[in-house]
Amino acid sequence: MRRGTMLLAALMLVGACGTGEAMPSDVVELDTGQVRGEQRDGHLRFQGVPYAAKPERWKPPVKAESWSGVREATKPGSPCPQVGSSYSETKSTEEDCLFANVTTASTSGRKPVLVWVHGDGAIGAGHYFDAERLARQGDVVVVTFNYRMGVFGGFGLPGLEHSGEFGLLDQRAALEWVQRNIAAFGGDPGNVTLFGVSFGATAVGAHLIGQQPLFHKAIMHSSFTLVDVPKGAWFPDLEALPSLAWRAVPEIQEIGKMIGAELGCADVECLRRLPAEKLLDYPQIMNIFQPVGYGGELLPKLPGESLEAGEFADVPILAGSTRDEHTSFVELFRPEPMSAEDYSRLVREAFPDRAAEVEREYPVGAYASPKQAWAALLTDRVWARATFRQNTLYAKKAPVYAFEFADQDARHSADIDFLFPDADFAKDRGLSDHMIKAWTDFARTGDPGWPKFDGKYVQSLAPGAIGPVDFAAEHKLAFWR
Template identity: 50%
Template sequence: MRTLLLAALLFSGCATDPAVVETPAGAVRGSLDGQTRTFQGIRYATAARWTAPKPAPAWKGVRDARKPGPMCPQVGSQYAQTASTNEDCLMLNVTAPRTAGSNRPVMVWVHGDGALGAGHFSDARLLAAKGVVVVTINYRLGVFSGFGHPGLSDGGTYGLQDQQEALRWVRRSIAAFGGDPGNVTLFGVSYGALAISGHLTAPASAGLFHRAVMMSGESMMDMPAGALAAGMPAAPSFWRTAAEAEGLGQVYAKQLGCADLACLRALPVERILKVPQIMNVFQTYAHGNAVLPESPAAALAAGRFHRMPVLAGATKDEHRLFTALEPPLTAASYAERLKAAFGEDAARVARRYPAHPSPDLAWSRVMTDRMWARGTDAQNRALAEHVPVYGYEFADRDAPMFLPIEPRFDWGAYHAGDLPYLFPEPGVRFTPEQKRLSERMVGYWTTFARTGTPNGPGLPAWPRLERGTQSLAPDAIKRIDYAAEHNLAFWR
């Protein structure tokens, strides 16, 4: 009762300091700007290594929430120079309108990658200025998330469990910030969107969110051989079985010099992170346990998922970013990659996607169509059999690059190129037309969070998937035939 009374006072205008919010666990002091207020580094859970998260304990007094909390352990990459060894990292951030209000739509952001990143890197002020409350979260990554080993309970799912606990925090606490716990949209990009497809099928996620936005997700994708690097084997799914996770865990335990869990849990974080590729190997979530009883890909295809409206899509040139992270292709190496990926069908693919004038761009288009578009189409069509689905393609081929990668060809509408249109990035400059596209995308996403459809006043009409996919480009928002654009009849 005391918590509810204090929250009511805050939003009735009686509170003397709008930067302070009383949550059920304790008070926090955030930062104010012109239209929004932001609270960072709020602890939502605690967890020992490879155990289920528990709600964070309450505190007394007013905690400072003006700076981000620690990132979860990570080693960074060539496109993100981040690093952390802090396992006490289950923090979240809340950005809300500055003006008093209640029962506002809530949007919970799951960042991408799965081996690096943190919630505070996503500046949610554009979204919050539209009258929604945005929560961005940290969750365990890589080997601290997807690791499996005999004796672990629900191994391979710890990051997913963290996200569930963050959603429970939202259910308990978001009303204090003016949000409606009965209207929660879970949205994410890439690996974050993959996680959301897991929540659509996870029993314990039922009722924790009410709408889903999946941007460039891999829920029903598979990877041909060499898709991301020469010599890389084919992968039938972005999910793995619990048995596979345990087998990999035992292999890496030996590399770490451990024969049991006690030894593994006692290792310093720094020792674990020194093992090459250990963070990337365990990005994948495992199924065949209490958290994910079956593969989300199979569950979605069979219609076994929590019913809710979905907004989902991909970018027009998804794979160009990944090609740019590899050494340049020649006509000869392009032919070799096609042979490894498609065997006796390589010649047919080469005729449809010739190496001239750029083997790099040809390979990018092959993988964009065969892997990304094919998987996105399968996902959206499976969902649309049961719920309203609004499909999109981000198609700004002049989207500014916000990652520290040197270009060697035209990026096009690359993977994650749509992020700065929702979350402003330092140093990114838009043309007037791109700024207008950003405004419309923010409008679409927040309207969907409010009503379950992206259609609203002042926005170009967006049909449901049955009538086409919405192409999002500067001054060119229109309906397209996604299957025809990406040669999906050929790939079928």
């Protein structure tokens, strides 16, 4: 008997809908109705399942309406509104976009659940991540989903309830949907791990701080919860930012007020009537990345202050970064050639009081190019420093397992391909298998297979070289203190 036929026979559900007939294993019953996914090689996939109704612009999400019959769930739903970028051609103006995707080896049993929050904050969708190997090799259920981003997810106006919080509210609605429905897919609602990268990891941190969490473990890849940005470190000519991720709700509301004035709208109802493309055409900074509001209902204060005070959920945490984080941003936002003189100028602008010290610590001649020197400097100052402090604060209260992805290409988000490898994956399969096992072991037991963070060593993940590394020494953190 063929493998797929054996799987189908093993997964038949008996007594569906009270008829006494077997329900096909690719049909499951949700609290809103039945959905039919598709049988694939060794797993099942359900796509485009609404976890909430079409959202009203800048209002909290509400439960999806029920349907009759069996809804086909074999194609992804629309991505949320986005303008695309130099690294993503996806564009969308569709606001009916709150869809989830589920991948599972079978709909029987009670498997650990991993819920993925994609990164960027203004571009992306859940179905871009192929969870087949993660679900099949780890015997887990993987949920990915869309959420409102950019000006649709983080907008605010004076008097507008939940200003700056709409994307987070969508994510919480997805977690509520998981609690209600994941058992139908063979998942255990009592063992849910929330994980994400970049903006998605930062959102995971927000859910650790905010309301009672609807998950039991957390994984964060390259979170910028505590990231601040020196002048010119992100975009050319961008002034220093005390926080990349967060803005006080009144500040977000004032930005929204200025946007409304420029678009000829004096109130939120006028803005709600505008076509989505009109808002997406607004200056790109609003749709490249939209900060999350703090000081509101979800985040009562700046998240860094909450971490310092130990005001976060006591759940096992797996968190880390890549070895060469900032290489991506230097290549993306500074494509023009960089000379040694350019490098010195950037150092003086970013660190006016310590420029000479910084250049002595990161001499341009020690690197293959001035760009590499600038990227290495900012990887240490912006990313490694913030990640180390984040993990140190979490470890005061919760079990923390720290990692550093150190493949040859270890730029920002490069580790994600190893957890969601697609059919064209051509990188180190052994490292991918190791990471999938560690991540799913953590989801199952709260332990990825290496010691807890001790304030010095983290687990380095590199082909043929997996083991502890002195993270602080590697990234010159004594200098940056």
